[in-house]
Structures are given as C-alpha cells and as structure tokens.
Amino acid sequence: xxxxxxxxxxxxxxxxxxxxxxxxxxxxxxxxxxxxxxxxxxxxxxxxxxxxxxxxxxxxxxxxxxxxxxxxxxxxxxxxxxxxxxxxxxxxxxxxxxxxxxxxxxxxxxxxxxxxxxxxxxxxxxxxxxxxxxxxxxxxxxxxxxxxxxxxxxxxxxxxxxxxxxxxxxxxxxxxxxxxxxxxxxxxxxxxxxxxxxxxxxxxxxxxxxxxxxxxxxxxxxxxxxxxxxxxxxxxxxxxxxxxxxxxxxxxxxxx
Amino acid sequence: xxxxxxxxxxxxxxxxxxxxxxxxxxxxxxxxxxxxxxxxxxxxxxxxxxxxxxxxxxxxxxxxxxxxxxxxxxxxxxxxxxxxxxxxxxxxxxxxxxxxxxxxxxxxxxxxxxxxxxxxxxxxxxxxxxxxxxxxxxxxxxxxxxxxxxxxxxxxxxxxxxxxxxxxxxxxxxxxxxxxxxxxxxxxxxxxxxxxxxxxxxxxxxxxxxxxxxxxxxxxxxxxxxxxxxxxxxxxxxxxxxxxxxxxxxxxxxxxxxxxxxxxxxxxxxxxxxxxxxxxxxxxxxxxxxxxxxxxxxxxxxxxxxxxxxxxxxxxxxxxxxxxxxxxxxxx
Numbered sequence: 001x002x003x004x005x006x007x008x009x010x011x012x013x014x015x016x017x018x019x020x021x022x023x024x025x026x027x028x029x030x031x032x033x034x035x036x037x038x039x040x041x042x043x044x045x046x047x048x049x050x051x052x053x054x055x056x057x058x059x060x061x062x063x064x065x066x067x068x069x070x071x072x073x074x075x076x077x078x079x080x081x082x083x084x085x086x087x088x089x090x091x092x093x094x095x096x097x098x099x100x101x102x103x104x105x106x107x108x109x110x111x112x113x114x115x116x117x118x119x120x121x122x123x124x125x126x127x128x129x130x131x132x133x134x135x136x137x138x139x140x141x142x143x144x145x146x147x148x149x150x151x152x153x154x155x156x157x158x159x160x161x162x163x164x165x166x167x168x169x170x171x172x173x174x175x176x177x178x179x180x181x182x183x184x185x186x187x188x189x190x191x192x193x194x195x196x197x198x199x200x201x202x203x204x205x206x207x208x209x210x211x212x213x214x215x216x217x218x219x220x221x222x223x224x225x226x227x228x229x230x231x232x233x234x235x236x237x238x239x240x241x242x243x244x245x246x247x248x249x250x251x252x253x254x255x256x
Numbered sequence: 257x258x259x260x261x262x263x264x265x266x267x268x269x270x271x272x273x274x275x276x277x278x279x280x281x282x283x284x285x286x287x288x289x290x291x292x293x294x295x296x297x298x299x300x301x302x303x304x305x306x307x308x309x310x311x312x313x314x315x316x317x318x319x320x321x322x323x324x325x326x327x328x329x330x331x332x333x334x335x336x337x338x339x340x341x342x343x344x345x346x347x348x349x350x351x352x353x354x355x356x357x358x359x360x361x362x363x364x365x366x367x368x369x370x371x372x373x374x375x376x377x378x379x380x381x382x383x384x385x386x387x388x389x390x391x392x393x394x395x396x397x398x399x400x401x402x403x404x405x406x407x408x409x410x411x412x413x414x415x416x417x418x419x420x421x422x423x424x425x426x427x428x429x430x431x432x433x434x435x436x437x438x439x440x441x442x443x444x445x446x447x448x449x450x451x452x453x454x455x456x457x458x459x460x461x462x463x464x465x466x467x468x469x470x471x472x473x474x475x476x477x478x479x480x481x482x483x484x485x486x487x488x489x490x491x492x493x494x495x496x497x498x499x500x501x502x503x504x505x506x507x508x509x510x511x512x513x514x515x516x517x518x519x520x521x522x523x524x525x526x527x528x529x530x531x532x533x534x535x536x537x538x539x540x541x542x543x544x545x546x547x548x549x550x551x552x553x554x555x556x557x558x559x560x561x562x563x564x565x566x567x568x569x570x571x572x573x574x575x576x577x578x579x580x581x582x583x584x585x586x587x588x
C-alpha cells in the first residue's frame with residue numbers, strides 16, 4: 001500500500017503535471033506545423049517569454065500565478081504576431097527550411113532579450129513551502145498541481161470545441177489538410193495564420209507559466225523543453241493536435 | 257611600443273579564432289551547403305574533437321583518463337577520426353530523416369554528448385574539465401609563439417578550404433549537390449543517396465572535430481561549460497548564411513566578418529561597468545540574430561554566393577570544323 005502511495009505521489013502526479021505542460025507546448029508546435037509547414041524552433045523560448053511576462057505581473061501587482069495567466073497569454077500572443085509579421089511572413093514564399101533557420105535565430109533573440117532584461121539567475125513566482133490538499137485521507141497533492149492539471153484539461157477541451165465546432169476551427173483544419181484547396185474555397189490564409197499564432201502562443205504562455213510555477217523560471221527553461229515537446233508532437237503525428245495531447249503524457253510518464 | 261604589441265597580440269588572437277571558425281564553417285558548408293543536411297549539433301562534434309585531442313596529448317593524471325602523451329601531429333588526426341566515428345554512428349541512424357527532424361535529432365545528440373562530457377568524471381574530469389593541454393610552439397619567445405600557432409591554424413584552414421573546394425567541383429560534389437536539389441532524380445540516376453549523405457555528414461563533422469581540437473590546444477583548457485554550446489552552433493550557422501550557403505569562399509568570409517564583429521563588440525561591452533557588464537554579452541547575441549534575419553530576408557544568397565556549377569562545366573568552344581578528307585573504304 002505504501003509503495004502505491006509513493007508511486008502516486010512521487011511519480012504519477014508529477015508525470016501527469018509535466019505531461020500536461022509538454023502537451024500544451026506540443027499542441028502549439030503541431031498546430032503551427034500544420035498551418036505553416038515548418039518546425040517552430042523558437043516555441044520553447046516563446047514559452048519562456050510567457051513565463052517572464054507572468055513573472056513581471058506577479059511581481060508588479062502581487063497576483064496569483066493563475067490570475068496572471070490571461071495577461072501572459074495576451075502579451076505572448078502579441079509577441080508571436082510581431083515575430084510572425086517581422087521575421088516569418090517575409091520568408092513565407094521561400095523553402096520551409098529557411099523558416100526553420102529563421103526560427104532558430106528568433107529563439108536565440110528571444111532568449112538574449114530575456115537574459116538582457118532579467119539576467120541569468122532563477123526566479124520564483126511564489127516562495128516557500130506550498131500548501132497541499134489531502135485526498136481520501138491518504139495521499140496529498142500540492143495545490144498547484146491540481147491547478148495545473150485542471151487548467152490544462154480545460155484549455156484542451158476548449159481547443160477541441162474550437163477545432164470541431166467553430167468556423168475558425170474548421171478553417172484551420174482545412175488549411176492544415178490542404179492549403180490550396182482551402183484558399184480556393186475562400187478561406188483567408190493570413191487570417192488563419194494569425195489565429196494559429198494567437199492560439200499557439202497562448203498555449204505556450206500557459207505551459208511556460210506552469211513550468212515556472214512547478215519549478216523555477218530561468219532563461220533556458222523553454223529551450224531545454226523543446227526536445228521533449230518535439231518528441232511529443234512527432235509521436236502524436238505532426239499537424240495533429242490530439243496526437244500531441246496524448247504524446248505529451250506518453251513522453252512525460254516514463255520520464256518521471 | 258607596448259600598445260603596438262597589445263594590438264598585434266589582439267590581431268593574432270582574432271585571426272587564430274577566425275581560422276578555427278572558418279574550418280567549422282567549411283565543415284557546415286559541406287553538410288548543409290552541399291549535401292543539404294540540417295546539423296544543429298555542431299558543438300557536439302566540436303566537443304568530441306576537443307576532448308579526444310586533450311585526452312590523447314595530456315600527461316598522466318588522476319583527474320581524468322589520459323597519460324597517452326601523444327604529439328599533436330598524431331592527436332589531431334585521431335580527434336578528427338573520433339568525431340567522424342561518432343558522426344558515422346549518428347548518421348547511420350538519422351540520415352534518412354527529413355531535414356527538420358534531422359535538426360531536432362542533432363540538437364538531441366549535441367545535448368547527449370555535452371551531458372556525457374559533463375558527467376563521466378573518470379574520463380573527462382567532469383565539470384572541472386581538462387587543463388594543462390600543451391599548445392604547439394608555446395616555447396618560442398615572445399610574440400613568435402602565438403604567431404607560429406596562427407600560421408599553423410591558417411595553414412590547416414587553407415588545406416581544409418582546398419579540400420572542400422576540390423570536393424565541391426569533383427564528381428562527388430556534383431552528386432551531393434544533385435541529392436540536395438532533387439533527391440528522387442539523383443536516386444533515379446542510380447546514386448546511392450544514403451551513402452553520399454553519410455559521407456557528407458562524416459566529412460563535415462570531422463572538420464568540426466579538428467576545429468575543436470585546435471580550440472582546446474589554443475586555450476589550453478577544455479570543459480563542458482567553457483563555451484556555450486548553442487552559441488558555437490549558432491555562430492557557425494550565421495557565418496555560413498552571411499558568407500553564402502554552398503560557397504566555400506563565402507564560409508571563410510562569413511567566419512571573418514562575424515567573428516570580427518563578435519570580437520570587436522566584446523571590446524565595447526567589456527568597458528561597461530556593474531550589472532550591465534554581465535548582461536551586455538546577450539545584446540551581442542541578439543544583434544547576431546538580427547543580422548541572420550536581415551541576411552535571410554534581403555540577401556538570401558549571402559555576401560559571396562557560390563559560382564554557378566555550370567560555369568565549370570561549360571563545354572569548350574567547339575573546335576572549328578576541319579573538313580575531313582573523304583575516306584575511301586577499303587575494298588573489303
């Protein structure tokens with residue numbers, strides 16, 4: 001019985017938590033691949049940027065990390081739209097590998113700006129020992145883990161509804177399946193690209209905030225996660241958001 | 257007089273690093289420029305060469321594996337072989353991957369190699385790294401020591417350039433460029449695509465290993481955190497893109513331009529004081545990233561684009577048609 005408890009507390013719960021973080025990042029990666037046809041190497045650093053946006057507001061206003069989430073999502077979406085406008089859009093007509101190289105450069109530029117503004121040391125949203133809640137009188141889960149998993153599930157459900165039932169979601173899936181056919185039916189590709197950046201950027205911001213909340217915030221944290229996130233996205237099949245959700249859990253559970 | 261010595265020492269150090277980076281940029285040009293292999297693990301192969309040469313040349317210590325005491329003449333080729341063997345093993349697994357996937361895989365390999373060098377304390381000295389590496393010609397007096405080492409580095413860079421240029425214009429070079437441009441066509445022409453791509457990857461990585469060995473002996477130290485691995489990879493990529501993808505002369509020019517800027521901006525940032533002195537280096541990285549974006553958008557061919565391959569193959573002017581005497585067939 002004790003072993004099961006240790007397994008749940010020390011491995012299963014952290015595994016599910018980091019799995020949801022990977023999945024949130026991998027969904028952005030996979031959506032961007034579907035619509036833009038390139039691997040966005042700066043996605044990890046977009047996550048880091050989201051974490052630092054939230055850190056700024058947590059520090060300024062003394063907010064709870066969860067309350068800082070919407071602001072971080074907004075700022076990161078604006079950042080992504082800016083990056084797309086200045087760096088990726090001019091290269092759209094070129095081979096997709098040029099975009100990949102460009103995104104590698106963008107990754108380092110984002111990280112360099114963060115290090116320039118915040119330095120290289122680690123930061124924390126909340127200091128001190130975290131409160132935990134007891135379940136069934138036997139095992140305890142830290143409050144932030146419950147928050148992280150619940151938020152991730154809600155966001156993924158929202159994404160599912162968006163992709164399945166809204167015009168925007170259908171248009172995104174159409175562009176992802178066949179860009180030429182989608183354009184023929186009158187879908188504005190540039191609007192879809194912008195929407196994809198907003199969704200991908202917001203999810204990356206959430207993943208970044210959760211990652212920072214669960215551990216610490218550091219300029220390299222997003223880049224270090226790029227590898228497991230890509231693994232999750234590829235495992236689920238690039239361009240398939242549902243695959244990315246499962247992929248995140250599959251990668252994270254054995255790892256923990 | 258002392259200022260003069262200071263300036264010439266700076267110029268020598270600058271030229272030495274340009275030579276080392278030029279070798280790496282040539283290696284990347286063989287991989288990406290000619291063969292079209294997206295390698296983001298440059299720092300990994302660089303580190304393999306650096307550690308191999310360091311372990312082979314240092315004398316016996318208890319801090320890391322060693323005591324072979326080989327001369328550099330033997331150790332540097334062996335460092336290249338070590339990098340080539342690792343590259344071959346990697347290529348055997350990953351070479352069929354599409355370019356994006358290959359990039360992700362090579363990032364992972366660079367990371368694995370870095371962790372191995374950091375954690376295998378018995379072999380590499382762990383985080384303390386390997387020190388007391390000998391530098392060739394260091395016993396020469398005064399300014400002659402760095403000057404002689406510079407000569408050695410530049411000679412090796414010229415040899416690398418000559419070999420890369422010979423390779424580019426040879427039949428082998430034409431095959432790998434054909435694979436880069438149109439893989440199905442090259443396959444249809446009966447070329448073994450995998451073999452050629454593995455060859456390109458291995459040769460380029462061997463050059464990166466040589467650059468690593470040169471750096472280890474130049475700084476007389478190698479450690480897992482001595483240089484930011486991503487910074488090396490990124491700088492070499494920017495050098496190749498700035499110089500001109502696919503062009504060996506461009507790779508050397510790009511190494512010279514980018515490293516001069518990188519080093520000159522350090523002169524500026526080192527004068528800053530306090531907190532900004534720690535943060536200013538990141539502004540340099542940002543600037544190099546910006547240069548990459550500008551080059552990609554406005555000068556996609558680079559400063560020195562490759563000369564068209566066709567020019568080397570244009571048939572000579574057809575010889576004037578000499579009227580042949582009518583041939584009389586033999587009677588049988």
